[in-house]
Amino acid sequence: MSTLVGAPPTASPALSTAAPNPRPFRLVRHSLALAKRSLIKTWRTPEALIDVTLQPVLFLVIFVYVFGGAVAGSTHDYLQFLLPGILAQTIATGAIAIGVNLNTDIAKGIFDRFRSLPIPRSAPLVGAVLGDVVRYVIVTVSTLAIGYLMGFRIETDPFRAIAGCLLAVLFALCLSWLPVYVSMKVRTPGAVQGLMFALIMPLSFASNVFVAADTLPGWMRAFVDVNPMTHLVDSVRGLFLGTPLGSHVWWTLAWCVGFVAVFMPLALRAYRRKI
Amino acid sequence: MTADLVIEAEGLVKHFGKTRALQGVDLAVPRGTVLGVLGPNGAGKTTAVRILSTLLTPDSGTARIGGFDVVRDAERVRQSIGLTGQYASVDEDLTGRQNLELFGTLLELGRVGARRRAAELLDWFDLTEAAGRPAKTYSGGMRRRLDLAASLVGSPDVIFLDEPTTGLDPAKREDMWEVVRSLVTNGSTVLLTTQYLEEADALADSITVIDHGRVIAHDTPEGLKRVVGGQTLEVRPSDLADLPRIAAILSEVGSGAQADEIRKGVLAVPVTDDRALTESVARFAAVGIAVTELSLHLPSLDEVFFTLTGRTASEDDTTHRTEVAA
Numbered sequence: 001m002s003t004l005v006g007a008p009p010t011a012s013p014a015l016s017t018a019a020p021n022p023r024p025f026r027l028v029r030h031s032l033a034l035a036k037r038s039l040i041k042t043w044r045t046p047e048a049l050i051d052v053t054l055q056p057v058l059f060l061v062i063f064v065y066v067f068g069g070a071v072a073g074s075t076h077d078y079l080q081f082l083l084p085g086i087l088a089q090t091i092a093t094g095a096i097a098i099g100v101n102l103n104t105d106i107a108k109g110i111f112d113r114f115r116s117l118p119i120p121r122s123a124p125l126v127g128a129v130l131g132d133v134v135r136y137v138i139v140t141v142s143t144l145a146i147g148y149l150m151g152f153r154i155e156t157d158p159f160r161a162i163a164g165c166l167l168a169v170l171f172a173l174c175l176s177w178l179p180v181y182v183s184m185k186v187r188t189p190g191a192v193q194g195l196m197f198a199l200i201m202p203l204s205f206a207s208n209v210f211v212a213a214d215t216l217p218g219w220m221r222a223f224v225d226v227n228p229m230t231h232l233v234d235s236v237r238g239l240f241l242g243t244p245l246g247s248h249v250w251w252t253l254a255w256c257v258g259f260v261a262v263f264m265p266l267a268l269r270a271y272r273r274k275i
Numbered sequence: 276m277t278a279d280l281v282i283e284a285e286g287l288v289k290h291f292g293k294t295r296a297l298q299g300v301d302l303a304v305p306r307g308t309v310l311g312v313l314g315p316n317g318a319g320k321t322t323a324v325r326i327l328s329t330l331l332t333p334d335s336g337t338a339r340i341g342g343f344d345v346v347r348d349a350e351r352v353r354q355s356i357g358l359t360g361q362y363a364s365v366d367e368d369l370t371g372r373q374n375l376e377l378f379g380t381l382l383e384l385g386r387v388g389a390r391r392r393a394a395e396l397l398d399w400f401d402l403t404e405a406a407g408r409p410a411k412t413y414s415g416g417m418r419r420r421l422d423l424a425a426s427l428v429g430s431p432d433v434i435f436l437d438e439p440t441t442g443l444d445p446a447k448r449e450d451m452w453e454v455v456r457s458l459v460t461n462g463s464t465v466l467l468t469t470q471y472l473e474e475a476d477a478l479a480d481s482i483t484v485i486d487h488g489r490v491i492a493h494d495t496p497e498g499l500k501r502v503v504g505g506q507t508l509e510v511r512p513s514d515l516a517d518l519p520r521i522a523a524i525l526s527e528v529g530s531g532a533q534a535d536e537i538r539k540g541v542l543a544v545p546v547t548d549d550r551a552l553t554e555s556v557a558r559f560a561a562v563g564i565a566v567t568e569l570s571l572h573l574p575s576l577d578e579v580f581f582t583l584t585g586r587t588a589s590e591d592d593t594t595h596r597t598e599v600a601a
Contacts, residue, residue, distance in 0.1 A: 033380040041368040044409065109364025116328045118353040118383050183545065 038131025
């Protein structure tokens with residue numbers, strides 16, 4: 001470090017005179033800067049994308065060719081039926097990773113540094129959540145890509161198809177506040193993973209992901225009918241295949257609002273209290 | 276208290292469950308000076324820094340940075356502080372440059388400003404070559420420099436360094452000391468925690484010694500060392516053959532203790548009388564002994580700590596103790 005001589009470089013004078021809130025939309029800008037950090041981390045560890053790339057491929061191939069004939073009589077018919085469900089399921093399980101990552105991340109010093117900076121305290125969490133959008137887009141693209149290779153076809157129009165994809169991404173984005181909250185409350189990344197699977201698996205299997213809801217026994221039907229996954233799957237099916245949409249999109253959006261309204265404040269509060 | 280205290284803390288108390296991390300700590304740091312907070316592991320140093328840097332709220336007591344309360348005006352405090360240490364760290368997956376640019380963006384420097392500031396700091400800390408590599412590939416010394424650079428992005432007035440050189444080899448430690456000195460020369464106020472007694476001695480204008488969450492001493496390094504009283508007179512003769520004669524003289528001017536050869540060709544004797552130095556000079560002159568070195572040393576801070584607490588400061592760190600004792 002022989003070059004370390006003389007005065008430390010001083011920053012531009014604008015900084016020292018900066019008022020507490022020099023520019024508007026601080027939360028948005030800071031969150032986006034921190035979302036970029038998440039993106040760089042994702043880019044550097046592509047193996048962390050296995051759950052959003054390989055999983056939809058495996059699930060589609062296995063379920064379509066193993067159960068297709070038995071459940072729907074034809075693998076093509078079952079593929080058309082199943083793909084929206086697999087998209088919903090993998091995008092929901094893809095949201096688990098943020099909890100696991102945050103639980104690891106927050107124990108490191110970087111979050112202490114964030115908390116010592118004059119930025120909104122929620123920005124690091126909001127940034128992490130936003131940064132994961134890219135993962136949800138990857139799930140959607142890889143599910144549709146393998147689906148098309150296997151013979152899946154959109155039966156509506158591109159606009160409704162895109163709306164279906166956006167709805168799924170939005171759902172995951174809102175749902176991810178649940179794993180974020182869990183990650184603040186449990187000690188280890190493994191515990192986040194375990195607990196979240198225990199929550200997401202019943203949601204995705206006790207639903208209309210794999211079979212039509214009207215084939216289920218009445219008592220289970222009661223759960224399936226309120227299950228957010230059911231509403232998401234029915235919405236995506238409607239938007240991809242033209243099946244009746246009913247009020248499913250509204251129910252899905254209501255669940256999205258609910259997830260954010262409940263788990264975002266809880267997560268932020270737990271984050272502030274966490275040392 | 277004078278208006279120019281940049282860091283002030285009164286009666287800080289913090290409990291974690293049954294652990295009483297701080298039990299009423301007062302700290303005061305005048306502008307442009309370095310306070311060394313010295314204490315063994317678990318003394319409460321880090322807890323104090325975390326309260327002062329707004330990461331923790333105290334159970335009771337108050338603290339102000341530049342006049343702003345760390346609890347009520349936390350946002351204002353965060354604008355004027357930089358935190359580096361065992362805990363405040365950088366992102367290992369990001370490159371050195373990406374880390375510094377991220378903090379620049381978060382500190383409202385703007386895209387261009389953040390980029391320029393990152394380049395300046397990388398250059399100053401001799402990290403320009405490594406700027407494009409992820410921080411996890413950095414060596415320990417580079418990592419510390421990047422940590423410190425990250426806390427300087429906003430040109431903070433007040434810098435907290437929580438054990439900045441723990442785990443660094445002696446040469447790297449000296450480099451870090453140089454950085455701290457130049458920061459202070461440029462007007463920053465520094466609070467430094469350390470377990471290294473020589474570090475506090477080398478950098479601090481005043482030292483607060485903490486043990487078990489309490490301040491057990493606050494003084495200048497010299498004042499603190501004077502607490503234990505004894506000083507050591509060291510002599511290096513030009514001619515090694517004079518060693519026995521010098522030993523005899525030193526034993527007489529000293530407090531009667533035997534002179535020891537502490538290093539090859541250097542004799543030392545504990546003295547209590549302030550006249551010991553002048554008297555030995557006169558005695559050497561009278562018998563025609565030439566010396567190349569003659570000095571009076573204050574005791575090491577390790578001895579001070581032992582006097583204050585009844586334990587050595589670093590009972591688990593024997594290498595360091597030998598280093599200080601040598």
